[in-house]
Amino acid sequence: MKLEKKRKFFKNTLYSKTDIYYRKAKEEGFRARSAYKLLQINDEFNLFQNVVRAVDLCAAPGSWSQVLANQLYGEEVPEGERSKQAQVRVVSVDLQEMAPIDGVGIVQGDITRNETLQQVLAVFQGQQADLVVSDGAPDVTGLHEIDQYLQAQLLHAALIFTCCMLREGGSFCAKFFKSSDLSYLYVMMKQVFKNVYVVKPQSSRASSAEAFVVGLGFLGEKAKFGALSDSIKTMKAPSGGAGSSEGKKEEEKEEEEEEDRLTF
Numbered sequence: 001m002k003l004e005k006k007r008k009f010f011k012n013t014l015y016s017k018t019d020i021y022y023r024k025a026k027e028e029g030f031r032a033r034s035a036y037k038l039l040q041i042n043d044e045f046n047l048f049q050n051v052v053r054a055v056d057l058c059a060a061p062g063s064w065s066q067v068l069a070n071q072l073y074g075e076e077v078p079e080g081e082r083s084k085q086a087q088v089r090v091v092s093v094d095l096q097e098m099a100p101i102d103g104v105g106i107v108q109g110d111i112t113r114n115e116t117l118q119q120v121l122a123v124f125q126g127q128q129a130d131l132v133v134s135d136g137a138p139d140v141t142g143l144h145e146i147d148q149y150l151q152a153q154l155l156h157a158a159l160i161f162t163c164c165m166l167r168e169g170g171s172f173c174a175k176f177f178k179s180s181d182l183s184y185l186y187v188m189m190k191q192v193f194k195n196v197y198v199v200k201p202q203s204s205r206a207s208s209a210e211a212f213v214v215g216l217g218f219l220g221e222k223a224k225f226g227a228l229s230d231s232i233k234t235m236k237a238p239s240g241g242a243g244s245s246e247g248k249k250e251e252e253k254e255e256e257e258e259e260d261r262l263t264f
């Protein structure tokens, strides 16, 4: 193991042992401490209210999908019984393979590609989603400006994906890292959602540059897609796609993402 990797590994291990959300996640059976970020955002914005179908973009290892499945199936369909339901209510998408979650449809794919959108729509049998969430984080290069750019591109892709499959009035929540490029995304969000908020849940570390953007009341056909129009058309087209992350280096994951994951 390289020295820098060793340093991060020991720092993360020590940090994790003392972190309240890490311990809580372990106790409550969540795959990552990130689960509490979504739960706390929901406490503030009631994201799960009246939601029947939800999409979790960039979902691995799957703690947000666990939260969504628990909320959407509720107590009347206990774990173990959910896959027997005729309708899948949660679809999780990630580049990486994900261990199964009862009642959750898993699509392994790139959210920037239209094949992935088609696969998700197929699981929902063409029906639109009520909620799309994205906790995406690209592979880091270590070059700050490039990493910021890649993160902004991923959020942009999540927004396009959302515009292609969210029902009018639906909600969106996505992670971003504060950078100058994001003022553009904020403007985009304002064109397609009635209300847009930025939130930093308590469980998101103060030292982290991450925050979450929440869009409520998707405008659907009434939205002014503007600069997003071409990307949406490309995404919806039967072949092609809005780009690919193929070839991105599979080096090391972002430090705080590693810290978030639980090792059982």
Ligand SMILES: C[S@@+](CC[C@H](N)C(=O)[O-])C[C@H]1O[C@@H](n2cnc3c(N)ncnc32)[C@H](O)[C@@H]1O
Pocket (backbone or CB within 6 Å): 031, 032, 034, 035, 057, 058, 059, 060, 061, 062, 063, 064, 065, 093, 094, 095, 096, 109, 110, 111, 112, 135, 136, 137, 138, 139, 154, 245, 257
């Ligand atoms: C911070 S993790 C998500 C954690 C997850 N929300 C949870 O609670 O378990 C970020 C994920 O984004 C995924 N990702 C990055 N780029 C992606 C892309 N283009 N398409 C799909 N997933 C992507 C990574 O594979 C990684 O699993």
